[in-house]
Amino acid sequence: MAATKKLVMIGNGMAGVRVIEHILKLAPGAYDITIFGSEPHPNYNRIMLSSVLAGGTELSDIVINDWDWYRDNGITLYAGHTVTSIDTASRKVISHLGIEAEYDTLLIATGSSAFMLPLPGADKEGVIGFRDIKDCQIMQETSKKYNKAVVIGGGLLGLEAARGLLNLGMDVTVVHSNAHLMNRQLDATASKMLKEELEGQGMKFLLQKHSERIHGKKRVKSLSFTDGTEIETDLIVMAVGIKPNVQVAKAAGLNVNRGIIVNDFMETSHPDIYAVGECTEHRGIAYGLVAPLYEQGAVLAKRLAGAETEGYTGSITSTKLKVSGVDVFSAGQYDEPPGTRSMKYQDEVDGVYKKIVLRDDKLVGAVLFGDIGDGASLLSLIRKGESVKGREKELLLGFAVGGAASGKEDHLAELADDEIICGCNGVSKGTIADAILNKGCNSVGAIKACTKASASCGGCKPEVEGLLKIYAGDAVAQVKEGICGCTTLNRDEIVAEIKRMGLKTIKEVMNVLEWSNPEGCSKCRPSLNYYLGMLWPTEYKDEKESRFTNERYHANIQKDGTFSVVPRIYGGVTSPSELKKIAEVAEKFEVPLVKFTGGQRLDLLGVKKEDLPKMWEELDMPSGHAYGKMLRTVKTCVGNTFCRFGTQDAIGMGIRLEKEFERLNAPAKVKLAVSGCPRNCAEATIKDFGIVAIDGGWELHIGGNGGIHLRGTDLLTVVKTDDEVVEWGGAFLQLYREQATWNERTSVWVERVGVDYIKKVLDNAEERKALYGRIRTAIDQIRDPWQEIIENKELRKNFETLEPAAAVQS
Ligand SMILES: Cc1cc2nc3c(=O)[nH]c(=O)nc-3n(C[C@H](O)[C@H](O)[C@H](O)COP(=O)(O)OP(=O)(O)OC[C@H]3O[C@@H](n4cnc5c(N)ncnc54)[C@H](O)[C@@H]3O)c2cc1C
Ligand SMILES: NC(=O)c1ccc[n+]([C@@H]2O[C@H](COP(=O)([O-])OP(=O)(O)OC[C@H]3O[C@@H](n4cnc5c(N)ncnc54)[C@H](O)[C@@H]3O)[C@@H](O)[C@H]2O)c1
Ligand code: SF4
Ligand code: FES
Numbered sequence: 001m002a003a004t005k006k007l008v009m010i011g012n013g014m015a016g017v018r019v020i021e022h023i024l025k026l027a028p029g030a031y032d033i034t035i036f037g038s039e040p041h042p043n044y045n046r047i048m049l050s051s052v053l054a055g056g057t058e059l060s061d062i063v064i065n066d067w068d069w070y071r072d073n074g075i076t077l078y079a080g081h082t083v084t085s086i087d088t089a090s091r092k093v094i095s096h097l098g099i100e101a102e103y104d105t106l107l108i109a110t111g112s113s114a115f116m117l118p119l120p121g122a123d124k125e126g127v128i129g130f131r132d133i134k135d136c137q138i139m140q141e142t143s144k145k146y147n148k149a150v151v152i153g154g155g156l157l158g159l160e161a162a163r164g165l166l167n168l169g170m171d172v173t174v175v176h177s178n179a180h181l182m183n184r185q186l187d188a189t190a191s192k193m194l195k196e197e198l199e200g201q202g203m204k205f206l207l208q209k210h211s212e213r214i215h216g217k218k219r220v221k222s223l224s225f226t227d228g229t230e231i232e233t234d235l236i237v238m239a240v241g242i243k244p245n246v247q248v249a250k251a252a253g254l255n256v257n258r259g260i261i262v263n264d265f266m267e268t269s270h271p272d273i274y275a276v277g278e279c280t281e282h283r284g285i286a287y288g289l290v291a292p293l294y295e296q297g298a299v300l301a302k303r304l305a306g307a308e309t310e311g312y313t314g315s316i317t318s319t320k321l322k323v324s325g326v327d328v329f330s331a332g333q334y335d336e337p338p339g340t341r342s343m344k345y346q347d348e349v350d351g352v353y354k355k356i357v358l359r360d361d362k363l364v365g366a367v368l369f370g371d372i373g374d375g376a377s378l379l380s381l382i383r384k385g386e387s388v389k390g391r392e393k394e395l396l397l398g399f400a401v402g403g404a405a406s407g408k409e410d411h412l413a414e415l416a417d418d419e420i421i422c423g424c425n426g427v428s429k430g431t432i433a434d435a436i437l438n439k440g441c442n443s444v445g446a447i448k449a450c451t452k453a454s455a456s457c458g459g460c461k462p463e464v465e466g467l468l469k470i471y472a473g474d475a476v477a478q479v480k481e482g483i484c485g486c487t488t489l490n491r492d493e494i495v496a497e498i499k500r501m502g503l504k505t506i507k508e509v510m511n512v513l514e515w516s517n518p519e520g521c522s523k524c525r526p527s528l529n530y531y532l533g534m535l536w537p538t539e540y541k542d543e544k545e546s547r548f549t550n551e552r553y554h555a556n557i558q559k560d561g562t563f564s565v566v567p568r569i570y571g572g573v574t575s576p577s578e579l580k581k582i583a584e585v586a587e588k589f590e591v592p593l594v595k596f597t598g599g600q601r602l603d604l605l606g607v608k609k610e611d612l613p614k615m616w617e618e619l620d621m622p623s624g625h626a627y628g629k630m631l632r633t634v635k636t637c638v639g640n641t642f643c644r645f646g647t648q649d650a651i652g653m654g655i656r657l658e659k660e661f662e663r664l665n666a667p668a669k670v671k672l673a674v675s676g677c678p679r680n681c682a683e684a685t686i687k688d689f690g691i692v693a694i695d696g697g698w699e700l701h702i703g704g705n706g707g708i709h710l711r712g713t714d715l716l717t718v719v720k721t722d723d724e725v726v727e728w729g730g731a732f733l734q735l736y737r738e739q740a741t742w743n744e745r746t747s748v749w750v751e752r753v754g755v756d757y758i759k760k761v762l763d764n765a766e767e768r769k770a771l772y773g774r775i776r777t778a779i780d781q782i783r784d785p786w787q788e789i790i791e792n793k794e795l796r797k798n799f800e801t802l803e804p805a806a807a808v809q810s
Contacts, residue, residue, distance in 0.1 A: 004032045007304070008093055008103035010083045010248065012037025014046055015277025015293035016109025017065060018426065022301030024073055030305065033075045034101045036093065039132055040080035042066050047290065047322075047424055049136050050157075053164030054323040055518055059133060076101075086252035088270055105304065108249055108260060108268070108275040112242035112288065117152065121214030127236045130161045139237065143168035146234030150174075150223055152211055154181040156321055158239035159194075162203055163324045163519065165237070173204040173231060175211060175223070177240075185319050185330035189346070190353050190369040192561070193549075197326045197351070197522065200545040200552055206231070244279045244286050259286035264311030266300040276300050282314065289317050294426030318379045318423065320372065320459040325519040329372035329459075332382045333357045333365030340364065343396045348557060349629075349669070350743065351522060351548045356396050361389040370522055376463045380415055412466045421467065422460040427453035432464060436471040444468065444488070461485040461516075483741075484523035486515045491741045495531050504536060506543055527742035530629070533665055534737055537778040550627035553799070554785045555612055558605065563612060565591075565604040566626035567619050568662060571636045571654035571674075572600030578621075585618045599633030599671065601626065613796050616786040623786045625662065629743070631670045634658040635683070639676025639693065648693030650676035653722060657691075660726055661733065663782040664775070667740040667749075670733065671706075685713045688736075688746040689729055694718070698725050702732055702758065703750030711747040714755040716762070731762050731771035737778070738771075 007023075009016050012035050020033060037043075041063075048062040070077045081095040092102045114129025116122055126142065128135050139161070142149075147170060151162045154176030165172045174181075180191035181198075195205060210226040214236060224230040244259040255261040255269035259281030266274045266282075277293045280286065287293060292315035302309035318331035336342045336357055345354040350370060356378065357365035362385055366378040378395065381388060388395060415421075417430030435441040435450045444464050448454050454461045462485060482488040489497070494513065503509045506528045510520055520528070525546040532540045550556050555563035567582070582602055586594050592606035601624055607615060616623075625632060634657050637643065639650025654674040664670065673684040674691040684690030686706035690713050692699045697720040701713030716732065719725055735758065740749040750758065762768050789795045 004029065005104040006102055007031035007033050007105045007107065008101050009033070009035045009107040009109055010086075010093060011035075011109035011111055011245075011277070011279070012039065012041075012043055012077065012079065013109060013111045013277065014043070014064070014290055015111070015297050016107060017043040018294055019107065019109070019276055019297040019301045019304070020075070021065075022298060023305055026301060026305035026307055031105070033073075034078070034103075035070075035075060036078045036081045036083045036095055036099075036101070038080070038082040039134075041133060042070065042077070042079065044133070045424075046132070049130070049133070050160035050164060050323045051518075053130075053136050053139055053161065054167045055164075057518075059136075083248055086248055086273075088252050088273070091272075104272065106273045107300075107304075108273065108279060109277045110245035110248065110279040112244045112278040114238060115241045115243045116238050117211060117240055119211055119214050121216065121220070122238075124214055124216050124220045125218055126216075126220040126234060127214060127238070129238050130157055131242075135237075139165060139235070140168060142235045143170050147171055148173075148233045149235040149237065150231060150233040151237045151239055152176075152223075153239035153241070154178070154205070154207075155184060155239060155241070156182065156319060158237070159198065159203075159321060160323050161237050161239055162198075163201070165235075166202055167519070170235070171204075172202075173206060173233070175206045175209050175225075175231075177208065177210055179208050181205070181207075182321070182328070182330075185334055185367075186328065186369075187335055187355060187367055189344075190328065190330075190355070190367050193351065193353055193369050194321075194326060194328060196549045198324065200547075200549075201325065202545065242278065242288055244281070246279060249275065249279070257281050264299070264313060265303050265309070266296055266312065274300055274304070282312065285314065287315065287317065289319065289423070291315065291420060291423035291426065292317060295420075298426070316379070316383050318375065320375065322459070323517070323519055325517070325525055326522050327368070327370055327372040329366070329368040329375040331366045331375065331379045332363075333359075334367050335365075343392055345396050348550060349548065354396055356392065358388070358392065361387045363388050363395065372459070373462045376421060376460065377412065380419055383419075412463060413470050421463045422451075422453035422455075424460070425452040425455055427451045427460075429467065432467050433471050436468060442468070442472050459485075483527060484521050486510070486517040486520050486524050487513060489513060491527075491531075494528070495535065498531060498535055504532070504539060506532065506546060530665065530667060530742045534778070537774075537781050547628070551629075553609065553612065554623055554627065554789065555607070556627045560606075562606045562608055564626070565607050565612065565615055565619075566597065566601050566624035567621035568624040568658075569601050569621075570658045571634055571651050573636075573651055573655065574602075582619065585615055588618070589615050597626065597633070599626075600635050601633055610799055612799050613786075613789050617790045622662065622784045629666055629668050631658075631661045631664040631666065631672070633671060635671070635673040635687070637674070637676050637681040639674070643676055645679055646676035646693070647695050648676055648698065650674045650682065650691075650693060653691060653693075653698075653725060654682075656722065656726065657729060660730065661775075661779065663784065664733065664737075664779055665782070666733070666737055667742050668745045670736075670746065672729075686710070687713065689732060691725060691729075696720060698722075700725065700728050700732075702755070703746045705745055705747035709747065711751075714750060716755070716759060727768060727772050728762060730775045731768040732758065734771040734775035734778075735761060737775070 043065045045062045045064050051057040083093045084096045085094050092100050094100050114131045149165045149170040149172045151158045152175045154174050162172045162174050180188050181195050212226045213224050215222045222230050222232045246256045249260045250256040260275040262275050262280045262282050266276050268275050276296050296312050299309050299312040316332050321328040340357050340359045342357045352370035355367045363381045415429050419429050421429050431451050435447050441447045441450050454464050529543050529546040589611050591604045595603045597603050634654045636650045636654030640646030670688045672689045673682040673687040675682040675684045676693050684692050685701050686704040690701035699718050700716045702716045704713035705711040
């Protein structure tokens with residue numbers, strides 16, 4: 001090795017120190033390294049500031065390299081020193097405290113600063129950006145003394161800041177200039193769904209608002225807008241983008257545009273001066289995410305270590321929103337410019353939206369909401385740029401409906417070893433495979449400790465788990481799959497622990513059972529809400545914000561953002577006076593469409609959100625629960641009331657069952673039907689619980705499904721009396737409630753546990769009666785939600801915004 005050269009780095013941040021880590025491995029001892037960093041801290045994971053603010057993560061947890069690391073590697077660190085000038089003639093840098101350091105090679109890694117809107121009053125106390133530990137601490141301190149916060153900017157940073165401030169107990173309003181949140185990453189649909197979810201968490205939004213002036217004496221008191229309105233606040237966090245730190249480079253005469261201009265080898269316009277990270281501009285792009293910066297860093301480290309490299313040619317980026325408890329992913333082209341085609345999948349019940357964007361048969365973009373498990377696979381296809389002709393539906397739908405779960409693993413298996421799996425930490429598939437195959441890592445935790453994969457935002461955990469399955473094979477049998485990426489516990493373990501420890505709130509479950517994401521996500525929050533309600537029916541207070549849009553508004557959201565109203569019509573039997581009332585209400589509220597549903601109910605479609613409570617009041621009928629995971633309808637035929645074939649009173653039985661079990665919360669939606677004879681006109685054998693009359697009694701059928709996965713029922717038993725129908729029905733539904741996984745339809749559950757098992761449990765009269773008793777207790781706690789909202793002014797307020805809600809379709 002040649003004589004030791006002096007390498008000086010300006011900036012002690014994520015990108016720069018990553019280069020140093022590589023150099024120490026590739027060419028140990030080649031450089032005498034000196035680092036200047038403005039912040040008085042060792043190198044830390046800036047990404048994790050969002051988690052620190054949101055709670056559950058300590059500052060000490062986010063240090064990447066501690067003080068000892070610098071000492072052990074012989075690195076001189078000037079922490080708290082800002083370099084103010086570069087003397088290119090005498091090849092030295094000078095810090096604001098007058099420290100000078102000579103270099104043979106200079107590396108500029110100064111990152112970015114938060115872009116602060118130059119508003120009059122922006123210099124007041126309480127106006128900050130969100131970029132470093134200091135900002136995080138200011139927010140934490142402010143929340144102890146003040147109540148109101150405004151975040152300007154509804155991008156990734158703004159929303160993560162807002163979530164953190166909410167967790168700190170502040171009343172938070174996000175002010176956004178665009179009509180859509182995360183407009184640089186999401187299309188309008190995903191953005192509206194995101195807004196709905198965040199509103200449910202208590203976040204407030206002012207969209208299409210342009211800030212004009214910050215008011216207050218010394219400290220901020222309010223923010224006014226160009227439309228003349230104003231909002232009171234004690235804190236303003238600006239999150240409207242970033243500005244590369246280029247001043248020192250510019251003053252030294254380097255070519256600078258938005259960032260410091262670099263070529264494919266991260267060389268600046270001056271010999272022996274390199275730049276890396278957010279401060280650079282490569283092929284016209286200044287990146288603001290770590291994955292591309294780490295890619296740049298890997299190339300630069302090779303260059304500086306004298307190793308072969310083909311150079312850095314640019315990155316296709318992807319983003320995931322963290323800490324918000326909402327799964328959002330975006331990669332490449334997220335909108336649909338001319339020349340592209342797109343395919344979309346929407347599931348309003350589970351709050352899932354998926355879109356892929358294609359150009360010339362190649363995948364060029366993807367937006368995922370609610371289920372982002374396919375993110376890495378789709379990103380890899382975008383990066384490869386190969387034709388996906390004929391596979392488009394599989395990419396969207398196969399993954400979307402879980403049909404290609406194994407396809408996902410196949411795809412991971414096909415990825416090249418150098419594909420990055422963990423963007424935050426720049427960990428490739430090859431590195432993870434090596435950890436599993438050669439270093440004995442057989443759990444996500446072990447891989448995290450060994451490679452750092454999944455150590456930051458946690459978004460890559462599904463892929464790490466997938467690789468674990470591929471490479472560890474049987475050895476991974478002991479590695480458990482959690483209900484979502486926030487926990488390794490499965491449904492049964494969670495329910496058992498909740499019972500054993502008497503856990504009573506979602507927060508408590510997440511804390512005690514050590515959720516990796518303290519806020520949970522859109523999968524675990526609603527499922528915990530269900531399990532807690534099921535286990536503690538008399539004590540648990542339903543957490544409305546953990547429910548999906550439809551269940552929060554007690555109406556079905558339509559694709560144009562309006563809602564549909566389906567009043568309860570027991571057994572599908574109505575009367576002229578009830579029909580007149582419905583018609584009058586429909587006319588009064590100018591309902592554009594009145595339609596019968598497949599379950600024999602009347603659907604009033606196209607209702608504005610703000611009209612919902614007034615309409616319910618005038619209808620004076622209970623909710624038909626045509627939304628959400630609960631008992632929907634009991635379909636009936638006319639039975640022996642009019643039909644000459646009828647052997648039993650199907651209508652009477654249908655009405656009785658609907659009155660017994662209405663308002664019932666379940667793991668998934670539940671549909672019933674009653675037919676008056678084996679001709680089965682009510683199609684009872686494709687329902688969750690189907691009743692078919694026979695001579696002298698009733699056949700009880702279970703586990704049917706007439707939807708996407710068609711399944712005929714299994715015969716459970718035959719009973720003689722109406723009371724028996726009700727008791728067996730209640731016991732069956734309660735067993736399903738107690739044992740199924742949240743979101744599992746009876747058709748899947750019955751197949752999983754087997755009809756023989758269900759028969760065995762329910763044949764036991766004592767057990768059956770106990771189950772029936774428990775379902776009654778559960779139902780008796782629940783009031784009609786429409787009536788509850790009509791009577792409660794606070795709840796009614798949720799319906800008062802005039803903005804349309806997120807437009808989604810089933
Ligand atoms: C709250 C938050 C959350 C984020 N979340 C994500 C995420 O989830 N995913 C993602 O990919 N990205 C995320 N980012 C962005 C990511 O943190 C940055 O892309 C990354 O930190 C940039 O690395 P860098 O080394 O270029 O700059 P930095 O990490 O900013 O480091 C630059 C360092 O240089 C110092 N410096 C500047 N000028 C001088 C000078 N003249 N003298 C000495 N020192 C100087 C700065 O003080 C700073 O410490 C997030 C950013 C924030 C703020
Ligand atoms: N999860 C993540 O990946 C993550 C999290 C935090 C930050 N980051 C990165 O940190 C950087 C900063 O994030 P960011 O969200 O500030 O940047 P951004 O550019 O992604 O978003 C800024 C948002 O502010 C809005 N905006 C601009 N001017 C405004 C104004 N005057 N009033 C109201 N809104 C205005 C824009 O429409 C934009 O949506 C980005 O590079 C981002 O990628 C990433
Ligand atoms: S199922 Fe039997 S009773 Fe009911 S309408 Fe059909 S034929 Fe009549
Ligand atoms: S992608 Fe964020 S931790 Fe891996």
